[in-house]
Amino acid sequence: MADMTTKLPVGGASTPIIEPGHTYGSVTNKITSIVLSGRTPRLWYVGIGIGFSLVMLLLVALTNLLFTGTGIWGLNVPVGWGFAIINFVWWVGIGHAGTLISAILLLLKQDWRTSINRFAEAMTLFAVACAGIFPLIHVGRPWLAYWLFPYPNTMGVWPQFRSPLVWDVFAVSTYATVSALFWYVGLIPDFATLRDRSKTRGKRMIYGILAMGWRGSAIHWYRYETAYLLLAGLAAPLVISVHTVVSFDFAVSLVPGWHATVFPPYFVAGAIYSGFAMVVTLAVPLRALYKLEDFITAQHLDNMAKIILATGMIVVYGYFMEAFMGWYSGSQYESYMILNRMTGPYAPQYWLLLFCNAVVPQLLWSGKIRRNALVLFLISLVVNVGMWLERYVIVVTSLHRDYLPSSWGMYSGTIWDWSLYFGSIGLFISLLFLFVRFLPMISIFEMRTLLPTSGKPGK
Amino acid sequence: MSSITTAGTKSEKLDLAALRARLASERGPRFWRSLDEIAETDDFVKLLENEFREGSTEWVETLGRRRFLQLMGASLALAGLQGCTRQPPEKIVPAARTPEYAIPGKPRYFATTLRCAGNVQGVLVESHEGRPTKIEGNPEHPASLGATDAFAQASILTLYDPDRSQVVVRAGEISRWTSFLGDLKRHLEAQRLKDGAGLRLLTGTCVSPTLAGQAKQLIAEFPLAKWLSYEPAGHWSAHRGAALAFGEEAHVYYDFAQADVVLSLDADFLTQGAGSVRYTRDFTAKRRAEDHKGPANRLYAAEAMPSSTGAMAEHRLRAKASEMQSIAAHVAARVGASAAQPGELSADAARWVEVAVADLEAHRGRSAVIAGDSQPPAVHALALAINARLGNIGGPVIVIEPIEPVPGDPVGALRELAEEMESGAVDLLVMLGVNPVYDAPADLEFARRLEKVPTRVHLGLYENETARLCQWHIPEAHALEAWSDVRAHDGTASIVQPLIEPLYDGKSAHEVVAAVLGDTGASGYDLVRAQWQAWYEGPASGSKQDSGDFERFWRRSLHDGLIAGTVGKPKKVSISAGLADALDAPTTASGGIEVAFRPDPTVWDGEYSNNGWMQELPKPLTKITWDNVALISPATAERLGLANEDVVELSLNGRSIEGPIWIAPGHADDAVTVTLGYGRTRAGRVGNGAGFDAYALRTSDNFLHAAGVEIRATGRRHPLATTQEHHSMEGRHLVRSASVEAFEADPKIFEHMGHRPGPEMTLYPGHKYEGYAWGMAIDLNSCTGCNACMVACTAENNTPVVGKEQVLAGREMHWIRVDRYYEGSLDDPEMHHQPVMCQHCEDAPCEPVCPVGATVHSSEGLNEMVYNRCVGTRYCSNNCPYKVRRFNFLHYSDYETESLKMLRNPDVTVRTRGVMEKCTYCVQRINAARIDSEKDGREIRDGEIVTACQSVCPAQAIVFGNINDPESRVSRLKKDARSYGLLEELNTRPRTSYLAKVTNRNPELGGADHSDTGHGEGGSRHG
DSSP states (O other), X not given: OHHHHHSXXXXXXXXXXXXXXXXXXXXXXXXXXXXXXXXXXXXXXXXXXXXXXXXXXXXHHHHHHHHHOGXXXXXXXXXXXXXXXXXXXXXXHHXXXXXXXXXXXXXXXXXXXXXXXXXXXXXXXXXXXXXXXXXXXXXXXXXXXXXXXXXXXXXOOOXXXXXXXXXXXXXXXXXXXXXXXXXXXXXXXXXXXXXHHOOSHHHHHHHHHHHTTOOOOHHHHHHHHHHHHHHHHHHHHHHHHHHHHHHHHXXXXXXXXXXXXXXXXXXXXXXXXXXXXXXXXXXXXXXXXXXXXXXXXXXXXXXXXXXXXXXXXXXXXXXXXXXXXHHHTOOHHHHHHHHHHHHSTTHHHHHHHHIXXXXXXXXXXXXXXXXXXXXXXXXXXXXXXXXXXXXXXXXIIHHHSOSOGGGOOXXXXXXXXXXXXXXXXXXXXXXXXXXXXXXXXXOHHHHHHHSTTSSSOOO | OOTTOOTTOHHHHHHHHHHHHHHHHTTOSOSSOOHHHHHTOHHHHHHHHHHSOTTTTHHHHTOOHHXXXXXXXXXXXXHHHHHHHSOOOOOXXXXXXXXXXXXXXXXXXXEEEEXXXXXXXXXXXXXXXXXEEEEEEOTTSTTTTTOOOHHHHHHHHHHHOXXXXXXXXXXXXXXXXXXXXXXXXXXXXXXXXXXXTTEEEEESOOOOHHHHHHHHHHHHHSTTXXXXXXXXXXSHHHHHHHHHHHSSOOEEEXXXXXXXXXXXXXXXXXXXXXXXXXXXXXXXXXXXXXXXXXXXXXXXXXXXXXXXXXXXXXXXXXXXXXXXXXXXXXXHHHHTSOOSOOOOXXXXXXXXXXXXXXXXXXXXXXXXXXXXXXXXXHHHHHHHHHHHHTTOBTTTEEEESOSSSOOSOHHHHHHHHHHHHHHTOOSEEEEESOOHHHHSOGGGOHHHHHTXXXXXXXXXXXXXXXXXXXXXXXXXXXXXXXXXXXXXXXXXXXEEOOSSOOTTOOBOHHHHHHHHTTOTTOOHHHHHHHHHHHHHHSSTTOSOGGGGOHHHHHHHHHHHTSOTTOSOOBOOOOXXXXXXXXXXXXXXXXXXXXXXXXXBTTTBTTTTTTOHHHHTSOOTTTOEESOOOEEEOHHHHHHHTOOTTEEEEEEETTEEEEEEEEEOTXXXXXXXXXXXXXXXXXXXXXXXXXXXXXXXXXXXXXXXXXXXXXXXXXXXXXXXXXXXXXXXXXXXXXSOEEEHHHHHHOTTXXXXXXXXXXXXXXXXXOOOOOSOOEEEEEETTTOOOOOHHHHHHHHHTTOOOOOHHHHHTTOOOOSSEEEEEEESOSSSOEEEEEEEOOOOOTTOXXXXXXXXXXXXXXXXXXXEEOTTTOOOOOHHHHHOTTOOOEEOSSOOSXXXXXXXXXXXXXXSOOOOTXXXXXXXXXXXXXXXXXXXXXXXXXXXXXXXXXXXXXXXXXXXXXXXXXXXXXXSHHHHXXXXXXXXXXXXXXXXXXXXXXXXXXXXXXXXXXXXGGTTOOOOOOOOTTO
16 A cells, blocks of 8 residues: 555556655655755855846836836737736746646645645746736726726726626636635645744744644644645636636637637646646756755656646647638638738747647657656746747737738837746746745655655545 | 027027027927837937027026026016017907807807818817817808818817917017017118018918908009019919910819719829818719719829829829820820820820720710829810810819919029029018928028028918028917918808917918008908908999998808808800910920929928827828828839838939838839928927928929939838738728629629628627617718828817827827728729728627726617726727727827817817727717707707718718618618628627728729729738
8 A cells, every 4th residue: 555655556657756765754854954954055046036136127117017008018909918918828827737736636646746736836826926917917007907806886886797807807816815725724734844843933933823833633634634625626626717717818709819619628728738837847946956856756757748748739739720710610810810820920939839839749758758857847948938929829910910901010029028027937936936945845744645654645 | 509699699598598498398298298208218308409499408507596586587577578468358259249159168169261281171160168179161161061171170289289489589589579560660661762672572372362462562562572472382383274274364173063074184182282172072972872873973093193082083094293294185185175296105094095085075064184283284284275175164164263362483483582582682581471491492592592681580380490590480370360361262252260369479471461561550350351341342242242231241251151252253264276385295204213292191291290180190092100201103112122111312413312112002103202291390399300301302493293313222211100001901891892883783792792690690689779879871982081080080089199109009099090902903903991980889899808897888879988997908909800999008198288288179088098998979979969959859860960070071971870760861871782881790780881882984994893803912011
């Protein structure tokens, strides 16, 4: 039984998901020391330095935006949406992997998720935080963006519930709330461990408060398991629903290139695809930096690569369906749209997107490549770029030439568009580096359950 | 900076200039907002710096306590001075005597007349609490019939332009009217001794009987003085042509209601020049293919530069401007009007001429041949000879006595003046409302010679290029601020009455000439009234109107906006026998490239350079804003290896200009057309630096066009801001057109071109409209693409001007646009116009996607925009298939400039940044009519609501009304076989419908062949 738990229960792979030789003590020491030892690697400072600089860029860009208006971007009529929406969809997509790993893989009893779920969840939260900036600031009058929320007011006016943008508000805010709760609940036992191992009063106080009086009693564990399972059950449909609703922003409209029934599954698959790519992008350097090869093993990389490959193929199917429907619909607007994507002014972006998302991931058919951390890391970067381009192609090429040729136009991002994009990446990097410095990036107690010496693992 | 500094008083002068700049700058920050301004780019800062006189920044920096006190004192003195020069209270608005009608909040309308871009139009001016806000056509006036052109619409902005000249300036210093009078008196005394031998009066084209009377008086008083009239884009060659043809001075105008076949020789008579608004009305009335009938007229147009008129033509011949005389000679020879031997024509042109002539001859007495104002007198003379031969004179072609007192050759007159200036014969030059330093032919070297005139006086709306070189500059009163009178294209005289007290103490030309005559206290009112009292009491008025009571006559004339009985009496003329000998032989097409100079379709000759509405108005067909271009044909561009936006150097006889190339499908080969009115240096903040100055290439010998221009690419590029970058319909049935034969064979032809979904296409029950249901129909057969609707909409709806950078970014704010599509070959395409504004869809795609419900459907079917509620997600714009929504990406509306606050229509919200806006079907006008009807307890009558675009449309292409009323005009049009909805296959069920084009092509020239062929690709800017 115990043996079984240390192996991947599916797929017949035999690589362990935790290297042999570890004990309860060594696992706890290894993970808590990253937070408590105070020996911060020099590269950490480099990383947070870059992130923080980009956050400053974000603040400058936001200030200019609020004082001057959305006119600082490259938007126009016909292209009313640009980088802000592209970035929003991109970040929300990235934010999918965490909850998927935590909730769905938990429910499917995929124990290998344990070593990556904590930082994947953190990544989700930070990605959703980055995503959350954009819908807010992309509106013309951001100080009135709260009108999208249904709140009782003296005007007696409610949001317009038929609009997908209102659905978005609910979907994304629910997702953010549940993801945060899920993450926090999962952290509670580890906060207690950190509290107990802290040497200074300050740390004990802070971790103590965060641990919410966790003592590890049987009844605590019982309630914890129940709550965690319930939250997982709650979070699982959200993984599907969030990006489905985000895809409605496009699918509900009548813009050729947006108005497509394939969008919900295509978007969800794309989201998981980009989310796992981002997990790989983060896991590989962290693993190297903190010497966590014992916990994040080649088996993990292999599994994630397989998911990237599988979801990537669904996405490619989506691209194929778009082209197919352009022809099959018989609509001259649809067929022009797909022709314009392939041969129009934005053809380079389209073909680059196909290269990134359809061609490069085919390398993952090879097991050697799946287990090669460096190559996998590079592929994950390509996928991230590809997924950003996918949103760029969907948003821009559909809008720039729709129905009336007289109103066709061109779009390109300005320096402020790019500043906000890189600024949001900076925010993501900064939050992530703060997270690995101050919180256990791998779930200590769940790792302990993976040890052969443990009894039955947590459900 | 100032080129008229005189020694000795430099420091003092700078301070006063600075003070003036300071005073000027307190009006409010800027005229229009742009990215430039926000970004404070170098160019913009430079622009601002240039705006104010030298020293304006210096004194702020070095301001000490003493200096401060000095300046304070000066300010106080100036404030007092302002009080002194205030106009005496004068009852300028007749409304003052009828206060019982004045209801606060309700606009009132006053009739007056404007001369805009050479076209006199009777107008009704909407006035809110004493400030004019909107110009409408005067239905009584023969040159308007209720419509106006784009220029007249924009002239209201000129009135409130904060860059207008505001003070009397003497050699760069602030002065006062009385000082000017004193100085003038001194000079006039000197002139009196020599009978005015050194006195010259230079005006624009004069169509004012009062001014003509004053000028006559001036010549009587100073027998050796001269009065000249010069306008760079006037009607003079038509007059010279008439004189040539008839052997006597005459004025010719046209009645297109009687013309079944029209041959235009480079005449853009539908959108440019005197009478164009009336011409459009009459011309388009005959081609409204209602009740299954085809158009009742046919237009043959030969032209070099594609114009709105050419786009309307059934048969358009591409020909160089210089070839018109040859074409005219061929037509003349064929109809037997001239024995002169015509030159050679190309085979295509010969065939075209042959068919046109046959058609003209088949319509004797019902046809017209019209030559353009930019054609030399010989072409006009030939056209008149042809018309005479075809018996059209007295029918569609009407000849009357000249309406201008000096219809001479303005170029010759100006050349003579320049020579006199050179020789020192001119002591005192008074220039009224002209800008010869900018717009005189380059070879006259007017600027240099002007400085040889000891005393130069300039009256103008702006302190422009000429004002800068004059000792005296007097701010001119705008036509809406002063009394005057004008005569329209058919001779009808009307009074110009002021709507508002002069904003900046401006003087009218009448007052300045009166001052020259020694009558320093004369008011424009007295002068104009005296003129017409004399007329009334003289024999010309015929039987005494209004039972001999002048006061009643005067008031009625003011009220009606025209003086009854002044229309020109037809004149008996005959073609002079020596015409053939008097004409130069037509120049056969010489090698090389020919350049033609044309007034600009939006800024004219420079008159509207500083008018943001006109600068931002896309030029018909090219859709370029904020710039002029060198237009060439695709074939010529290919041959020369030029692309759009390439800056080229055009050189002719040692002079050269540089400007960007624009490839115009349909342009004549081996010819380049440049438009005037750009490249201004002293136009104001809006006009300075826009475009290039084509006058620099225009000489008195080559005033209209010239052969042998050299085009050399400079390798530089100049970005051009166009509002339409794609020119083909991509096979979509957006503008539906068919030949009259095809339409008669299959009356449902237009329906078959598209697919109109039935009511079963939706699961949901439709909206119910119990009361009114507003709708619109636009007739594509009548629309000439003149753009008047765009400016009228801008004026009515407080639409902001965004500037070139923003147009380049694709953010123009017009609520209505005129789409233009090319169809057919690249070299000689057919051109279609399609005005597009919010279609007010019944199932509007914009409505369900707005998250805050800021765009909603009204119970009357209007798609309404709630600015207060809009947060600016722009989803509605993305989802609008017509792309008619406009977003305030930046803070475009000018909230600060005081004078512009007076311009705003108080019934329409001024929108702020971050808000979506679009056409409302002029909901404020709907509500005004509703209030009126409810007060009377009746339904709103059909035709009672007239939207701004509909009201201004010279072609009456736009009809608005209640579609719930089956008898309303719009309902009937929607039942027409030509009616279709734009993109109706999307099931948006637009409330605006279009009436398809039916073309009346001559079968001889391949008539019915193009009914629904594929749509070719036009020249595309972005490849």
